[in-house]
Amino acid sequence: MLDRVIAIQKIVDKAPTRNGMWRRIIDSTKVEDIAEVGVWRGAFAAHQLQYSSGIKHYTMIDPWRQLPEWNKPANQDDTFFEDVYAEAMACTDFAKDKRSVIRCTTKEAAPQIAPESLDMVYIDGDHTLRGITIDLMLMYEKLRPGGLLGGDDFVKDVWQHGPDFDPTFVCPYAIYFAEAMNVPIVILPFMQFLILKEPTQGFEVFHLTEGYENLKLNEVMRAPT
Ligand SMILES: C[S@@+](CC[C@H](N)C(=O)[O-])C[C@H]1O[C@@H](n2cnc3c(N)ncnc32)[C@H](O)[C@@H]1O
Numbered sequence: 001m002l003d004r005v006i007a008i009q010k011i012v013d014k015a016p017t018r019n020g021m022w023r024r025i026i027d028s029t030k031v032e033d034i035a036e037v038g039v040w041r042g043a044f045a046a047h048q049l050q051y052s053s054g055i056k057h058y059t060m061i062d063p064w065r066q067l068p069e070w071n072k073p074a075n076q077d078d079t080f081f082e083d084v085y086a087e088a089m090a091c092t093d094f095a096k097d098k099r100s101v102i103r104c105t106t107k108e109a110a111p112q113i114a115p116e117s118l119d120m121v122y123i124d125g126d127h128t129l130r131g132i133t134i135d136l137m138l139m140y141e142k143l144r145p146g147g148l149l150g151g152d153d154f155v156k157d158v159w160q161h162g163p164d165f166d167p168t169f170v171c172p173y174a175i176y177f178a179e180a181m182n183v184p185i186v187i188l189p190f191m192q193f194l195i196l197k198e199p200t201q202g203f204e205v206f207h208l209t210e211g212y213e214n215l216k217l218n219e220v221m222r223a224p225t
Contacts (some may be wrong), residue, residue, distance in 0.1 A: 018190035019047040031119040035059035044095030049095040059100045061109045071166040110138040123151035129169040149195040192197030
């Protein structure tokens with residue numbers, strides 16, 4: 001196993017929560033410049049800004065508005081999103097000198113971020129097939145070599161939100177993306193994934209949690225009941 005993955009395994013074994021696990025990964029990797037795609041009420045950002053003292057700059061990317069093509073339960077009206085935005089700002093205000101806010105979709109935000117400028121990106125926005133494709137493709141190039149591309153909702157049940165909403169395709173798409181980039185991907189607890197921008201290592205899937213081995217598309221795609 002890669003040395004980096006062995007180090008992450010030790011962290012994962014002790015982590016009690018999703019936020020705590022990422023905080024430890026961020027600290028151990030000495031992440032200074034991080035972006036989060038899909039910030040919502042700012043809980044993840046506030047946790048990392050509060051407990052990861054090494055973070056020097058945190059870019060928050062979220063349109064905080066209703067989106068015509070996002071068929072997910074969180075896609076509420078603009079009035080609702082004004083409150084969500086206000087909460088995200090309020091809970092990260094203590095770190096406003098480290099915070100940049102890009103109130104845009106990933107596609108709108110991408111031209112504003114320099115290539116290879118970030119140590120880590122955390123993807124937690126639009127998890128439909130369209131959304132995760134755009135997020136991984138546009139944000140991977142923003143990472144410096146060796147950077148981390150993490151994300152949420154690596155769920156095996158693509159019908160996470162039921163038959164009335166679009167399926168969630170973070171799993172298995174993130175694995176295919178890692179294979180296409182020829183880099184390692186780590187499957188983590190708390191339904192998280194982590195792609196390492198390490199092209200010299202080649203593609204490999206590391207399972208640090210159980211249940212994702214031998215994933216078959218016909219199983220994850222089982223029709224909703
Ligand atoms: C699940 S919430 C994020 C939760 C947050 N990361 C946390 O852990 O507290 C999803 C967010 O993604 C945002 N979003 C949806 N489509 C997006 C897109 N195309 N680009 C960027 N953000 C998007 C939504 O506005 C929403 O705030």
